[in-house]
Amino acid sequence: MKNSSLLRGMSRDGSARVFVIDSTPIVDAAICRHLTSPLASAVLGRLLTAASVMGSMSGEEETDSLTLSLGGDGPAGRVIAVSDWKGNVRGYIQSPGVDLPLKENGKLDVGGAVGHGMLSVIRDSGDGEPYTGSVELVSGEIAEDIAKYYAVSEQVPTVCALGVLIGRDRRCLAAGGVFVQLLPYADPELIPVLEENSRALREISSLFASGMSVKDVADIAMKGIEYDVFDETSPEYRCTCSRERTLAALKTVKESDIMKMLDEQEAEGRPRSLEVVCRFCGNRYEFDEKELI
Ligand SMILES: [Zn+2]
Incomplete structure (x- = not known):
């Protein structure tokens, strides 16, 4: 399987930054280690995808780490994903065999598996007290919950899309995520453009499944906006135990x-x-x- 790919970029006027990850190999590695059911793979995969991006967003030092902890009352139990400053992630789900009927639209019921509860974001610089911010879950579908976290805890308007597509053989066909964040003093005319663009990102895993690259997906997220790509890296599913x-x-x-x-x-x-x-x-x-x- 190819490597995961994480693109970071910014609009030319400094109004918004964009992060796009193709996390297919990361999610597939998690499935192989935890032998997750398709529903558990979707829950854990979305959280790992988000943690990878958020770790790479905020990390400045090698010792920086970011933990996402989903504590809902649904049958998935607690779900944790930990990222280092480069987006390398590891995670686990309390109930790797969790199973629920598909939703009416034929999708895996991630919100039902997670349930009601809290999302916590823990930032640790490796020295001193870690910083923790928590929000009540909106839907348990994870992308909306993370967008709410940024709005409430950090006052940063954020477009967040996450998706995991599981094959009949229970392996990951495609997984990925997009984050677009408005920076202070952003041009307000960008907001409706980004909102319009975000509609095309709802089926993010299908975009990657169709063969699109992270740059192709960034072009969709930033359609009509001039932007530059800073870098493209290859984060991995990586444990730090010894x-x-x-x-x-x-x-x-x-x-x-x-x-x-x-x-x-x-x-x-x-x-x-x-x-x-x-x-x-x-x-x-x-x-x-x-x-x-
Ligand atoms: Zn380990």
């Missing part, structure tokens, strides 16, 4: 609790060791008593 990090996390657990878990292992006839599975990528790490205590 044996060292996992052990460091275990070292923060109370020694008496570790002993209790080791005793339980022994009582069940297993060696005195602990296995930790990374929830983002499924990698397994095993530690014996000598390492832990």
Whole structure:
């Protein structure tokens, strides 16, 4: 499969910036790691796509990270996506097998799977307290919820479109997203143009499925507006776990609790060791008593 592609650009008059991602390989990698149902793939895929763009938007330092956390009361459970400053993402969904009937229009019921609740955006620069902003979900369809987050929490008018298309074999046929943001002192005449353009972005995954590039889709989002492309990068589904990090996390657990878990292992006839599975990528790490205590 080709690489994911993330385009960043800006209108020539400095009124608006545009981000377009073809996240098909990212979403497909998530499906392969989490063995998600088509509905879970759509929920997690949309959130990963958004997190990748938002991480690359706000990141300035290598240590910057951005987390999107969807906490709805629907059957999908909690869904998390974490991006680094370049848009490399990882994520998980609490109920990877979630399934609901298709909506009347034949689409996967992402809003129904997510339900009512909150969307939280956590920005962490790696030093000091992370910044968290939360909004109540509008529909659970994710794109609208993120647009509301920008409007309410950051006062930045934002067009957001996200889409994931799943094939009969449960793999990702196409996935992608578009963000257009108005900058301070934007030309107000741009607003109706961007709104009109956004109608053509509703079927964003179909645009990529038909073979369009990120530049083709950016041309649709910015139709009638002169703009320049800054760069085009290739973010990936990438986990940051390692044996060292996992052990460091275990070292923060109370020694008496570790002993209790080791005793339980022994009582069940297993060696005195602990296995930790990374929830983002499924990698397994095993530690014996000598390492832990
Ligand atoms: Zn991992």
